[in-house]
Amino acid sequence: MRKGWQRRQGMGCRIAAWVRLGVAAGGALFGSAWAASAVDGQATGGAAFDRNAHPGKALFERHCAACHLGGTPKAPHLDSLHTMAPDAVLGALTDGLMREQAKGLNAGERRQVAEYLAGRDLTDVGAAPGPVMCGAERRAFDLSRPPAATGWGYDNRRFVSAAQAGLSKDDLPRLKLKWAFAFPSAMRARSQPVAAFGVVFVGSQDGSVYALDLEAGCARWRSKVSAEVRTAIVVEPWPAGGVPGRSPRLFFGDILGRVYAMDALSGQLLWQSRPDDHPNATITGTPVPYGGLLYVPVSSLEVLAAADETYACCTFRGSVVALDRESGELRWRHYTVGQPPAAHGRTARGTDILGPSGAPVWNSPTVDAGRGVLYHGSGENYSSPADRNSNTVFAVDLKTGERRWQYQTTAGDAWNMACTGAKGSRANCPAERGPDFDIGASVIRAEHGDGKETLVVAPKSGEVFGLDPDSGAQRWRIRLGQGSIFGGIHFGMAAEGTRVYVPIVDHRLQADGRRSEGGTPGLYAVDARSGAVLWSVAAPAADCGGRPPGCSPGISAAVTAVPGAVFAGHLSGWLRAYDGATGAVLWAFDTTAAFPAVNGAAARGGSMSGPGGLVTDGHVVVNSGYAFGGHMPGNALLVFSVDGR
Numbered sequence: 001m002r003k004g005w006q007r008r009q010g011m012g013c014r015i016a017a018w019v020r021l022g023v024a025a026g027g028a029l030f031g032s033a034w035a036a037s038a039v040d041g042q043a044t045g046g047a048a049f050d051r052n053a054h055p056g057k058a059l060f061e062r063h064c065a066a067c068h069l070g071g072t073p074k075a076p077h078l079d080s081l082h083t084m085a086p087d088a089v090l091g092a093l094t095d096g097l098m099r100e101q102a103k104g105l106n107a108g109e110r111r112q113v114a115e116y117l118a119g120r121d122l123t124d125v126g127a128a129p130g131p132v133m134c135g136a137e138r139r140a141f142d143l144s145r146p147p148a149a150t151g152w153g154y155d156n157r158r159f160v161s162a163a164q165a166g167l168s169k170d171d172l173p174r175l176k177l178k179w180a181f182a183f184p185s186a187m188r189a190r191s192q193p194v195a196a197f198g199v200v201f202v203g204s205q206d207g208s209v210y211a212l213d214l215e216a217g218c219a220r221w222r223s224k225v226s227a228e229v230r231t232a233i234v235v236e237p238w239p240a241g242g243v244p245g246r247s248p249r250l251f252f253g254d255i256l257g258r259v260y261a262m263d264a265l266s267g268q269l270l271w272q273s274r275p276d277d278h279p280n281a282t283i284t285g286t287p288v289p290y291g292g293l294l295y296v297p298v299s300s301l302e303v304l305a306a307a308d309e310t311y312a313c314c315t316f317r318g319s320v321v322a323l324d325r326e327s328g329e330l331r332w333r334h335y336t337v338g339q340p341p342a343a344h345g346r347t348a349r350g351t352d353i354l355g356p357s358g359a360p361v362w363n364s365p366t367v368d369a370g371r372g373v374l375y376h377g378s379g380e381n382y383s384s385p386a387d388r389n390s391n392t393v394f395a396v397d398l399k400t401g402e403r404r405w406q407y408q409t410t411a412g413d414a415w416n417m418a419c420t421g422a423k424g425s426r427a428n429c430p431a432e433r434g435p436d437f438d439i440g441a442s443v444i445r446a447e448h449g450d451g452k453e454t455l456v457v458a459p460k461s462g463e464v465f466g467l468d469p470d471s472g473a474q475r476w477r478i479r480l481g482q483g484s485i486f487g488g489i490h491f492g493m494a495a496e497g498t499r500v501y502v503p504i505v506d507h508r509l510q511a512d513g514r515r516s517e518g519g520t521p522g523l524y525a526v527d528a529r530s531g532a533v534l535w536s537v538a539a540p541a542a543d544c545g546g547r548p549p550g551c552s553p554g555i556s557a558a559v560t561a562v563p564g565a566v567f568a569g570h571l572s573g574w575l576r577a578y579d580g581a582t583g584a585v586l587w588a589f590d591t592t593a594a595f596p597a598v599n600g601a602a603a604r605g606g607s608m609s610g611p612g613g614l615v616t617d618g619h620v621v622v623n624s625g626y627a628f629g630g631h632m633p634g635n636a637l638l639v640f641s642v643d644g645r
Contacts, residue, residue: 049119056116059109063101090114128184129600131210131219138213139220141265143248146238147196148616151560152286152364153234153251156442158494158612159561166618167642169564172577172587175620176644179217180636182601184208187633189623192232192286192558192611196248197264200614200621202637203229203252211267214619217598217639223267227256230610232286232364235264236325251294251325253283259296261328273328275321280305285442286364288374290398293331294323295367295374299360303382306416309349309427313416314357314382315341320365320374322401332401336361336378336389344385347427358382358414359390363492366443371469372398375455377439381414384430390414391437393457393465395472405472409459410437415485436485437461441492441558445469446500446528454528456500462488462520464502466531476531481506482519486629491610492558494566496580498528501566503555504539521554523568523578537583543572547592550630551607558612567620569608571631575622591624591638606634618642 051057093102093110102110115121148164149155162168183189183204191203199211199220205228211220231253238248248264257278261270274281276298285297300316318336323329336359345353359378366375373395381390391410396403414430421429437460444456454475455467462481467474480502481488487505494501506519525534544551557569564580573592576585591605605624609631614621619641625634 049121051116051119054112054116056112056114059105059113060116063105064113129182130184131181131212131222131599132217134213134216134218134220138216138218141197141199141220143197143238143242144240145197146240146248147194147235149237151194151612151614152192152232152442152492152558153194153288156364156366156492157444157446157561158492158558159496160615162563164617165562165615167562167615167620169562169579169586171642172565174642175577175587175589175640176642177589177595178619178639178641178644180595180597180603180638181212181217182597182599182603183635183637184599184601186635187625187627188606189625189634189636190228190230190610191252191623193614193621193623193637194232194235195614195616195621196235196238200637200639201233201235201250201264202623203231203233207254209233209250209252209262209267211264212637214617214639221267223262223269225254225260225269225272226258227254229254230284232611234286234289236289249325251287251289253287253296255282255284257281257283257298259283259287259294259323259328261325271328273323273330275323275330275333276319278302278316280316284362288365288367289325290367290369292325293398294325295365296321296323297361297363297365297376299362299379300358303358303360303416306382306418306428307421307425309347309418309425310351311428312352312354313418313428315354316357316360316382317341318358318360318378320361320376320396320401334394334396334401334403336392336394337381337387338389341383349427351427353383355383355414356381356385356387356389359387359392360438362438363440363442366445367398368445368469369398371395373404374398375443375445375469377441377443377457377459379438379440380434380436381430381432382416383428384414384432386412386414386430386432391439391459393439393443393455393467393472395469407457407465407467407472407474409439409457409463409465410435410461413437434485435461435483437483437488441489444493444495444500444528446495446498448498448529456493456495456526456528458489458493458502460484460486460488460490462504462506464489464500464526464531466528478526478531478533480504480520480524480526480533480536484519487521487554487556490556492612494559494561494612495528496561496563496566499534499580500526500528501559501561501568501580502526503557503559503568505552505554505556505571507552507554507556507571519554521552523555523559523566523583525580525583535583537578537585539570539572543570543574547572548632551632556607556609556626558610560613560615562615567613567615567622569612569622569624571607571609571626573605573607573624573632573634575608575613575624589640591622591636592632592634595636595638597636603636603638604634605636605638606632
């Protein structure tokens with residue numbers, strides 16, 4: 001069976017390698033979306049560049065267009081590929097992640113593909129500017145400012161106290177851009193920023209991890225790991241007085257499934273571990289440090305590899321692992337799917353059908369120290385049979401990983417990318433054909449104020465559930481959105497007391513790849529005790545006026561609450577602050593413009609998805625750019641403060 005795990009690919013529709021985003025040797029697969037791009041038809045040196053006449057166009061159409069002209073919804077569209085830096089593409093095709101797919105092309109042809117996609121001659125391309133390093137006056141870390149225990153990796157209510165925020169609701173209309181940073185070699189920004197010690201810690205698409213001065217945007221240090229960092233860079237709990245004899249540590253994962261511990265003051269790597277040896281394992285949910293352990297959710301890109309009808313689907317099983325914080329050694333593992341997959345049939349192409357599989361974990365787990373458990377959700381099965389573990393909330397013992405209880409939000413869900421292909425190429429699509437209603441948002445423990453709690457769970461179905469934390473029994477259930485493979489609820493809610501803010505994306509794409517009508521994108525406030533809707537506000541359809549095809553006004557990114565207000569980033573690129581009591585818009589900012597960046601490049605945002613806002617010490621910090629699934633690319637880290645001071 002092990003042989004069936006290996007991907008067998010030819011040159012053509014092989015999206016798994018593209019979506020790994022990982023790193024071509026020496027750099028990211030995707031280059032700077034805006035800093036290095038030229039106006040179509042003109043090279044940066046001023047010489048005319050005619051894309052239509054360039055030989056790279058015919059090569060692209062012959063070898064790549066089947067996926068990247070809409071044949072596969074999650075493959076970057078040609079519009080996004082045109083923003084890629086040609087040197088990065090060339091590296092990927094020559095000795096990076098796409099080398100196997102490009103082995104039928106000679107060196108000149110690979111160069112032509114890269115030039116066609118970027119609309120530039122390769123000789124005109126220079127290195128994207130890195131960060132400006134801090135001078136002596138800004139190099140010191142203030143260890144009296146430990147991380148606040150809010151957000152992914154800490155407290156999934158994503159509520160920022162007034163003391164931590166340093167902003168009141170009345171301050172929000174006066175927010176102005178203070179500084180911007182342009183991530184080099186990036187067309188998306190998917191790592192949740194975290195603040196501590198006077199700096200912002202954030203990861204990036206090319207595998208760089210930054211410690212940026214909160215006030216000025218210069219870098220205290222920059223380190224690099226092997227692939228894109230999509231998780232938050234979590235700073236371990238740290239007393240204000242410090243710990244004698246050692247520095248605070250950072251924990252995070254990358255898209256190739258590795259987990260890292262790093263010195264927060266120097267960026268020095270302390271240890272790394274790959275807790276799941278499946279070739280398609282990835283880490284998209286933020287690890288959680290608690291006690292002496294690091295709880296890590298493990299997801300997979302095998303759902304994409306299944307689009308290859310010669311691939312034996314599927315063998316990955318989602319899990320949460322507990323690693324020793326000192327060494328990275330495995331202490332326990334909780335698989336979502338209890339038994340290993342086995343062959344139980346063949347596809348029309350004669351490839352083994354393996355299952356049960358899937359149920360990945362791509363949300364950050366929630367710690368309940370009082371009950372001694374960890375809550376996490378799972379995604380869909382990748383192959384038949386659909387079992388009782390997909391789209392399920394689990395409560396597992398913090399010390400042993402033993403399962404206490406589980407609750408399934410949508411039954412009978414098995415799906416992979418083969419289900420969205422052309423009719424003749426769906427060999428690996430399970431009989432269930434979706435609907436792909438993962439639980440992507442972290443579980444929220446909403447406190448009632450009377451010693452009681454409700455767990456609030458919101459999957460991509462558009463429904464929201466209230467569960468008993470002791471038993472997993474359902475207390476209430478409501479529907480807010482239509483749901484699809486790109487939402488209902490995508491990356492995360494926030495809670496201010498019993499008021500839970502629920503973002504609905506409802507991007508209109510169904511599990512079989514068809515567009516659908518309807519949907520209710522916007523922001524909702526729900527009472528955690530009863531499930532009653534307190535208010536709702538629709539995402540403005542006008543947001544997408546003049547923007548690329550496929551623009552959606554919905555809210556896919558996690559939201560972040562402060563006293564009396566909530567910040568939400570839209571797929572349209574708009575960032576808004578909403579009144580917590582009424583839903584009225586208090587402040588709005590279009591992140592898709594071009595902004596002068598502190599590192600001498602141009603920062604430009606795009607769709608906002610994944611991480612939510614960081615609110616700390618009078619600043620609001622957001623990422624903008626999400627060139628995935630047809631959304632708008634961007635490379636921007638934007639920092640706001642009152643009047644930009």
